[in-house]
Every structure is written in structure tokens, then in C-alpha cells.
Amino acid sequence: MTTKFTPDHEYIRVDGETGIVGITTYAQEQLGDIVFVELPAIGKVLRKGDEAAVVESVKAASEIYAPVSGEVVEVNSLLTSEPGMLNSAPEGEGWIFKLKIADSAEIDSLLDADGYADLTL
Amino acid sequence: MADIPSEDLKQTPLYERHVTAGGRLVPFGGYALPVQYPTGIMAEHKWTREHAGLFDVSHMGPGFLMLANPSGDAEADHAAIAGIIEPLICGDIAGLKPGQIRYTLLLNAEGGIIDDLMVARSPLVAGGLYIVVNAGTKDNDFALIEKAAGDKARLIRADDDYALLALQGPEAVNVMAALIPEAIALGFMNYGAFEWGRDKVFVARSGYTGEDGFEILVNRHEAVALWDELLSDPRVKPIGLGARDSLRLEAGLPLYGHDLDETVSPIEADLGFAVSKRRREAADFPGAGRILAEREGQPARKRVALLVEGAPAREGAEILNAAGQAIGVVTSGGFAPSLGRAIALGFVPPQLTAPGTKLQVSVRGRAQPAEVSASPFVPHRYFRKSA
CATH class of the missing domain: 2.40.30.110 (Aminomethyltransferase beta-barrel domains)
Structure with a gap:
């Protein structure tokens, strides 16, 4: 399993053909208290960079983009009742959706952990 | 994700305190102010509703309008200063008792709202008014007031030389009792001047959260000491602009530049209470034709x-x-x-x-x-x- 990052602060944890997508710890700190999450529909086909979900803090709404192209195969419906999970465990239980990756070459173009860490210094 | 503000922003006297406390600074009304501290908007909001929140609102526009040549007759001087400001607004200022504050509206000729503001009668100086306007509108507001004053009155802006702190929440009164005991005798929408530190502070029983509380105008050189002393009380925590906004929204209070602007009339804004009875009967305020017609009939x-x-x-x-x-x-x-x-x-x-x-x-x-x-x-x- 490998985890990659986008400059927009999404992560994707790759497990074979499936990627688990969420926002980074840095992103949730910047957003503040998350109060509402709009999840994508299962079966939705996303291209890399498409708006996939919306995360709302007390202050503002932020779009979450698909890090790579693929089909949404599962969503974390726990976030509907407990959006605060995105603050407490963004890279664990607070994942947002799972994607069946269309083109694994797109994964290679994303940032690795060191590259992302440099970005958020 | 928002970038760190790079433009030239003003700092309030409490800027260093916000940085030290880990406040996330954002541009607001031309100032760098904390949108939240590390605990976050949710916790700050709830703390204010349950205990006491301390807000730096020094970006706002406090000022004093003083009669240039007072006669010494307190009632005559008050009538004179009220006569200078009333043509700009729809509130009854002449009828204020010493120390009383009125929420009122600066209006344009079409009855649109130029700003919402507080106007208070000085409890100390005959022919003196204490005014607080919004941050984003203060230069224009003060220019309008100065123009109306001409050589009859002098406007002293207090936004650069003073800090304005708001202490809000159900425990604010107990905190104030330990700091300035005389101030807790104030009723809602009244203010007074009190000795604190090396100077006087002006304490108003007012705020914009829906809670009981106080707004304190303090000389900028004493501001950090007052901020620190208030925060030394365990019932008090610093609160950022984010919670200030969610608190006022829950309290149903409109925010200028968002809910109010120069096209919106007091009746449309559901602020009919701010059109004082005496002014209504005299129909002697800007946009009276539209506003009184809307009051009798229906606004759009x-x-x-x-x-x-x-x-x-x-x-x-x-x-x-x-x-x-x-x-x-x-x-x-x-x-x-x-x-x-x-x-x-x-x-x-x-x-x-x-x-x-x-x-x-x-x-x-x-x-x-x-x-x-x-x-x-x-x-x-x-x-x-x-x-």
C-alpha cells in the first residue's frame, strides 16, 4: 500500500486497483470544525480533478477533488452523522470515498509523502 | 485553502497577543484579525454562550462628536448636538438620557442603509456623543458626520488611539464585577466612564452576540494590560471573528455589507424598531417618504x-x-x-x-x-x- 497526495491536500491510499480518498491532517487543521460532508454517489465516474465531495466548516464550503480518474465504489456514510470524524481522524476513520482507479499511471504523477510535506512547511 | 494575507493590513494594539495565542489571522475590514484560535470556532462559540468570550473589535470605528461651543446648559447642549446628527439617521438622539445608547441607522436620500451604528449620549460631557460605526464603512461614515457637523461640532476619531474589546456571555457580569465593580450597575444599552489602570475606560453594556456583556473602549497603551487581566480570569477565553459571526447569526442580528447595504431600507431589513417614534411622526430623516410608505404598506x-x-x-x-x-x-x-x-x-x-x-x-x-x-x-x- 502506498499513499500519494495532491497539492489541494487530498490523499489517496492505493491498495491494488482501489484508492481510498480523504483530506490530510494539514487540510482539516486549515478548514477548522467540519460540520457537514456531501458525499459522491456510488457509481459516479470521476475524471482526475473533478469535484467529488464537499466539506463544510462553520465558515465555508470546500470542494474535494478526485486525485485520479475512476469510479466511486464506496463512500464513508459515517461522515453524514459524524462529520467531526474528518477533524479527529482524517487519514483514518475519516476517509471520504473509495475509487476504482481507472489509470494507475495517474498515481505516479501525484506527490509522495516527502513532496507533500515540503508543500505544507 | 486560503493564502496568508500579503496585503498591507493594519494591526490592532492586540496583534502580538493574537499571534502568541495561535490565532489564525485573516484580513478583515483592512485589519489582520484572528478568525479563530487553536480550539476552533465551535468551541469558542459554545464557550461564549456558556461562560465569557473576549473579542478584539478594535477594527470598528469608535468616535466622539463634541459640540464646539457648549453653553454649559446640559439639556440645551444635548439638544444642539442631537440636532447635528439626527438629520443623518432615523433614531431619536434628543430623547437619550445621559449614558444611554441607541442602535440606529445612517440613511441615504432613498432610505437605503449607509451603515448601522451605536450613538450614545455622554454621561460626562454636555453636548458630547459617543459613536461606534462598522469597520468597513467607517471612513465614509465619519466623513458624512464631519460634513454635517461643519464648524458646530468636532469629531474625534478614536479608532487609532484606542482598542475596543467585547466581553460577552453569561459570566461576563461576574468577570466585570471583579474588574470594575461599578460597571455592573449599567443596564443594557447604557455606558459609563470608569477608572481602570492609569486611565479612564468607557464601558458599555452592549454587544452583538445576543448575550449579556460589555464593550470596553480603552487607551491603546493600556489595551494589552486589560486584555491580559481579563484573560487571567478562568471564565474568559479569547474568541475569534468566526465565532463572532456565528453568534450574531444565531442572535438574528444583521451584518452590514451582507444583510444590509445602501439599497436595503430599515423596513425591508426588519429594523423598523430603529425608526424612532418622534422621528417617524416628524418624517424628518433621509428617505422618510419610502420608509414610512413601506411601514404603512408592504416593502418589496x-x-x-x-x-x-x-x-x-x-x-x-x-x-x-x-x-x-x-x-x-x-x-x-x-x-x-x-x-x-x-x-x-x-x-x-x-x-x-x-x-x-x-x-x-x-x-x-x-x-x-x-x-x-x-x-x-x-x-x-x-x-x-x-x-
Whole structure:
């Protein structure tokens, strides 16, 4: 399993053909208290960079983009009742959706952990 | 994600304190101010509703309007200074008792709101008024007031030489009792001058959270000492602009530049109470023709409070009727931490303003249920003394 990052602060944890997508710890700190999450529909086909979900803090709404192209195969419906999970465990239980990756070459173009860490210094 | 502000921003006397406390600074009204501290908006909001929150509101525009040549007769001098400001606003200033504060509106000739502001009669100086206007509008407001004053009165801006702190919440009175015991005798919408530190501070029983509390004008050189002393009380925590906004939204209080602007009349804004009886009867304020006609008949639109189901409807979201037709717009909206749900303020046709009316809001192209609510969403807890 490998985890990659986008400059927009999404992560994707790759497990074979499936990627688990969420926002980074840095992103949730910047957003503040998350109060509402709009999840994508299962079966939705996303291209890399498409708006996939919306995360709302007390202050503002932020779009979450698909890090790579693929089909949404599962969503974390726990976030509907407990959006605060995105603050407490963004890279664990607070994942947002799972994607069946269309083109694994797109994964290679994303940032690795060191590259992302440099970005958020 | 928001970038760190790079533009030239003013700093309040408490800037270093916000940085040290880990406040996330954002540009607001030309100043760098904390939108939140590390605990976050939710915790700060709830702390203020349960204990006491301390806000730096030094970006606002406090000022003193002083009669240039007072006669020494307190009532005559007050009548004279009231006569200078009243032509700009719809409030009865002549009728204020010493120390009394009035929420009022600066109006244009069409009856639109140039700003909402506080005007108070000085308890100390005959022919003196204490005025507080909004940050984003203060230069224009003060220019209008100076023009009206001519050589009859002098406007002393206090925004650079003073800091303005707001202490808000149910425990604010107990905190104040330990700091300036005499100030707790003030009733809601009254102010006084009190000795504190090496100088006088002006303490008003007022605020914009719906809670009991105080707003304190303090010399900028004493501001950090006062901030620190207030925060040394375990009942007090610093609160950022984010919670200030969610608190005022729950209290149903409009925000200038969002819910109010130069096209909106006091009647449309549901601020008819700010058009004082004496002024109404005299019809002697800017835009009186439109405002009095709207008061008797129907304005084109009216501000309402909305309980929103699902995602928050933010400023600019369309309001739809039950059939899905666009009938209005949200002017401020967000998540209400005390209610655990989304709420909004917006404008709709007057026939759709009864509490319980079923409407919808359009969020990201989807219609969500919304219902007209009584305002405020969270009851006000002001300290009103019986007259």
C-alpha cells in the first residue's frame, strides 16, 4: 500500500486497483470544525480533478477533488452523522470515498509523502 | 485553502497577543484579525454562550462628536448636538438620557442603509456623543458626520488611539464585577466612564452576540494590560471573528455589507424598531417618504430568518418557494453551533415571512428544505433594568 497526495491536500491510499480518498491532517487543521460532508454517489465516474465531495466548516464550503480518474465504489456514510470524524481522524476513520482507479499511471504523477510535506512547511 | 494575507493590513494594539495565542489571522475590514484560535470556532462559540468570550473589535470605528461651543446648559447642549446628527439617521438622539445608547441607522436620500451604528449620549460631557460605526464603512461614515457637523461640532476619531474589546456571555457580569465593580450597575444599552489602570475606560453594556456583556473602549497603551487581566480570569477565553459571526447569526442580528447595504431600507431589513417614534411622526430623516410608505404598506422584500435542512446555505444562495421558483437570496448563512444545524438570513417577498412558511434554498444546484423561523434563533439574554 502506498499513499500519494495532491497539492489541494487530498490523499489517496492505493491498495491494488482501489484508492481510498480523504483530506490530510494539514487540510482539516486549515478548514477548522467540519460540520457537514456531501458525499459522491456510488457509481459516479470521476475524471482526475473533478469535484467529488464537499466539506463544510462553520465558515465555508470546500470542494474535494478526485486525485485520479475512476469510479466511486464506496463512500464513508459515517461522515453524514459524524462529520467531526474528518477533524479527529482524517487519514483514518475519516476517509471520504473509495475509487476504482481507472489509470494507475495517474498515481505516479501525484506527490509522495516527502513532496507533500515540503508543500505544507 | 486560503493564502496568508500579503496585503498591507493594519494591526490592532492586540496583534502580538493574537499571534502568541495561535490565532489564525485573516484580513478583515483592512485589519489582520484572528478568525479563530487553536480550539476552533465551535468551541469558542459554545464557550461564549456558556461562560465569557473576549473579542478584539478594535477594527470598528469608535468616535466622539463634541459640540464646539457648549453653553454649559446640559439639556440645551444635548439638544444642539442631537440636532447635528439626527438629520443623518432615523433614531431619536434628543430623547437619550445621559449614558444611554441607541442602535440606529445612517440613511441615504432613498432610505437605503449607509451603515448601522451605536450613538450614545455622554454621561460626562454636555453636548458630547459617543459613536461606534462598522469597520468597513467607517471612513465614509465619519466623513458624512464631519460634513454635517461643519464648524458646530468636532469629531474625534478614536479608532487609532484606542482598542475596543467585547466581553460577552453569561459570566461576563461576574468577570466585570471583579474588574470594575461599578460597571455592573449599567443596564443594557447604557455606558459609563470608569477608572481602570492609569486611565479612564468607557464601558458599555452592549454587544452583538445576543448575550449579556460589555464593550470596553480603552487607551491603546493600556489595551494589552486589560486584555491580559481579563484573560487571567478562568471564565474568559479569547474568541475569534468566526465565532463572532456565528453568534450574531444565531442572535438574528444583521451584518452590514451582507444583510444590509445602501439599497436595503430599515423596513425591508426588519429594523423598523430603529425608526424612532418622534422621528417617524416628524418624517424628518433621509428617505422618510419610502420608509414610512413601506411601514404603512408592504416593502418589496423583507429580511427573514431561515432554518435550513442539510448543508449550510451561504451568502448568495437562492431562496426558492415551495414550487421551486426563485423568490429571494440568502445574505448570510452558516452552521449554528448552539443549534447543531444550518441557519440563514435572507430576503423574500413579505407574504412569505410568517414563521413556519415552507421554502427551499438552492445549494450547489440542489433544492433543500428551509422554513421561516422566528428571530432570534437563540433567545437574547440582555440585562435589561426595569425603567
